[in-house]
Amino acid sequence: xxxxxxxxxxxxxxxxxxxxxxxxxxxxxxxxxxxxxxxxxxxxxxxxxxxxxxxxxxxxxxxxxxxxxxxxxxxxxxxxxxxxxxxxxxxxxxxxxxxxxxxxxxxxxxxxxxxxxxxxxxxxxxxxxxxxxxxxxxxxxxxxxxxxxxxxxxxxxxxxxxxxxxxxxxxxxxxxxxxxxxxxxxxxxxxxxxxxxxxxxxxxxxxxxxxxxxxxxxxxxxxxxxxxxxxxxxxxxxxxxxxxxxxxxxxxxxxxxxxxxxxxxxxxxxxxxxxxxxxxxxxxxxxxxxxxxxxxxxxxxxxxxxxxxxxxxxxxxxxxxxxxxxxxxxxxxxxxxxxxxxxxxxxxxxxxxxxxxxxxxxxxxxxxxxxxxxxxxxxxxxxxxxxxxxxxxxxxxxxxxxxxxxxxxxxxxxxxxxxxxxxxxxxxxxxxxxxxxxxxxxxxxxxxxxxxxxxxxxxxxxxxxxxxxxxxxxxxxxxxxxxxxxxxxxxxxxxxxxxxxxxxxxxxxxxxxxxxxxxxxxxx
Amino acid sequence: xxxxxxxxxxxxxxxxxxxxxxxxxxxxxxxxxxxxxxxxxxxxxxxxxxxxxxxxxxxxxxxxxxxxxxxxxxxxxxxxxxxxxxxxxxxxxxxxxxxxxxxxxxxxxxxxxxxxxxxxxxxxxxxxxxxxxxxxxxxxxxxxxxxxxxxxxxxxxxxxxxxx
Numbered sequence: 104x105x106x107x108x109x110x111x112x113x114x115x116x117x118x119x120x121x122x123x124x125x126x127x128x129x130x131x132x133x134x135x136x137x138x139x140x141x142x143x144x145x146x147x148x149x150x151x152x153x154x155x156x157x158x159x160x161x162x163x164x165x166x167x168x169x170x171x172x173x174x175x176x177x178x179x180x181x182x183x184x185x186x187x188x189x190x191x192x193x194x195x196x197x198x199x200x201x202x203x204x205x206x207x208x209x210x211x212x213x214x215x216x217x218x219x220x221x222x223x224x225x226x227x228x229x230x231x232x233x234x235x236x237x238x239x240x241x242x243x244x245x246x247x248x249x250x251x252x253x254x255x256x257x258x259x260x261x262x263x264x265x266x267x268x269x270x271x272x273x274x275x276x277x278x279x280x281x282x283x284x285x286x287x288x289x290x291x292x293x294x295x296x297x298x299x300x301x302x303x304x305x306x307x308x309x310x311x312x313x314x315x316x317x318x319x320x321x322x323x324x325x326x327x328x329x330x331x332x333x334x335x336x337x338x339x340x341x342x343x344x345x346x347x348x349x350x351x352x353x354x355x356x357x358x359x360x361x362x363x364x365x366x367x368x369x370x371x372x373x374x375x376x377x378x379x380x381x382x383x384x385x386x387x388x389x390x391x392x393x394x395x396x397x398x399x400x401x402x403x404x405x406x407x408x409x410x411x412x413x414x415x416x417x418x419x420x421x422x423x424x425x426x427x428x429x430x431x432x433x434x435x436x437x438x439x440x441x442x443x444x445x446x447x448x449x450x451x452x453x454x455x456x457x458x459x460x461x462x463x464x465x466x467x468x469x470x471x472x473x474x475x476x477x478x479x480x481x482x483x484x485x486x487x488x489x490x491x492x493x494x495x496x497x498x499x500x501x502x503x504x505x506x507x508x509x510x511x512x513x514x515x516x517x518x519x520x521x522x523x524x525x526x527x528x529x530x531x532x533x534x535x536x537x538x539x540x541x542x543x544x545x546x547x548x549x550x551x552x553x554x555x556x557x558x559x560x561x562x563x564x565x566x567x568x569x570x571x572x573x574x575x576x577x578x579x580x581x582x583x584x585x586x587x588x589x590x591x592x593x594x595x596x597x598x599x600x601x602x603x604x605x606x607x608x609x610x611x612x613x614x615x616x617x618x619x620x621x622x623x624x625x626x627x
Numbered sequence: 628x629x630x631x632x633x634x635x636x637x638x639x640x641x642x643x644x645x646x647x648x649x650x651x652x653x654x655x656x657x658x659x660x661x662x663x664x665x666x667x668x669x670x671x672x673x674x675x676x677x678x679x680x681x682x683x684x685x686x687x688x689x690x691x692x693x694x695x696x697x698x699x700x701x702x703x704x705x706x707x708x709x710x711x712x713x714x715x716x717x718x719x720x721x722x723x724x725x726x727x728x729x730x731x732x733x734x735x736x737x738x739x740x741x742x743x744x745x746x747x748x749x750x751x752x753x754x755x756x757x758x759x760x761x762x763x764x765x766x767x768x769x770x771x772x773x774x775x776x777x778x779x780x781x782x783x784x785x786x787x788x789x790x791x
Binding site: 177178179180204232243246247248249250251252253256257258259260261263273275282283284285286287288289290291 | 650669670671672685687688689691692695707708709710712713716717718719720734736737738739740741742743747749751760
């Protein structure tokens, strides 16, 4: 075995330290200590378990069967990062991803390309050339001054390759600072290390590798990979979980979101399997993870919430956290009236088996909730707030309408009154004009009333919708106690009688006003 | 021998072999699709190889599969183009191909794969609005002066066109 660094030349003579490394590593290669004996025995055991046929039938060493070809320092290749970085498949602090190459049709990536990403020494960092001396990945550390050149091209120059990261994820997706210029190096196809997954790994092993192994946000594994619901697989880690399902692939959920996901029942809960890993919200104010039946949102410094099914689809259509609703402030939860509600920083989305997921925002939400929300007479929203062709805004609900000249001045009108207003009375351009308050109830009686710009409207089951102008008759009616008083509800609309007098008939009386004399009379 | 492809041309001196090729974009995309990755397509870009020895069919972009077979008088030159978006970045900020080589710039450490006795040089640059890396391996570091001159002979014949 030739574990030697390149022969020195006048052009670049190795330092004393490099010569010392070379000498010591050669000595260690040949000394038969008890430790080395045990180490070699362990490697042979690994070779037999990792590649038994290859080790027994093909010429070569146990090291080669476990760590692939050219695993010595003298072979000239760089070591894997996980070998020298405490098991982390990440660049050490003093290095940066500097470029990558691929090996096609790799058994380590289930037949897909396997990517090797070089971590080069940062220009401000320092390291010295050495041969790794532990395990079977005895390749070079910080020796080869070379750069593949597709990553972090804002950093100038070529420095030593410290080590190599492995992924089955294309580098330009693994790190946005890596470009797509393809480089291929089939000679490294068998190169690997005991800290990396072996051939034909599970999708969960691949995902964990691509996240950085123990250097990832997940930390160390705390359980073996095992079966999950509906034919899936899962594995728990110190800070999260990776789940795989054939329809969605393998994805991780970790940190606060991982805790919430596990608390909600993981893949057996309302969210189901994850469909993505953690993704940053565009303005980096938080993160999201999408699942089969919804999305989990986390605002940094804020809440972690679960938005489900149609409510989530509607929310995302409205722009998600960066849209007009802002972040969710509650989970999707049951609302009174056999539906659900999800609250957001600037509104809420309601849905029911009968209605779509519809948002209610701003003043409309206050008016709606003051009127009882989904449990009240208006039921669930049917359409979003929309412009009216004649001016103003309106939003339809199962039991009425929210309407106003602008979004900040909306009132709620119950269906019984709305039908006549919008039909026969031609809405806000007709004789009633705009509604100026929300439909109110009548104390102690079944009925309701609404004030409009030019009219007062009452409804009861016995009398239907009746109206009269705002003026002396209305003032007198109020003095008599209104619909709750002795006169009861109006039984007919305002009408003009003999002598130009105006008259309204009630259940228990009549009010007449004479515009010529200004006199208003009440008859029982 | 004249070679020309992908906007790169060379008129190889006697004793040199070469090729200018690019990977099959469709094949790479198909492999990625088979794995189920949703990543966008990679950029397959030309790679030119020039050598004073017989080039095998499989040699790797930076020659990792062939350099261990080089003799002490051999030279291997790889000219690799990078994606257009790299033009203007710090790494490719040097303007113009290094037509002249200084033997003192070569180093046994400046190799993709350290092979005993060899010496290498790597330069990133922009030529005619295209981003390139020139990588040269000399069979013997001790003969750097003579082998660098030999490498210059082939560099002198290379022509790079503007990307259309």
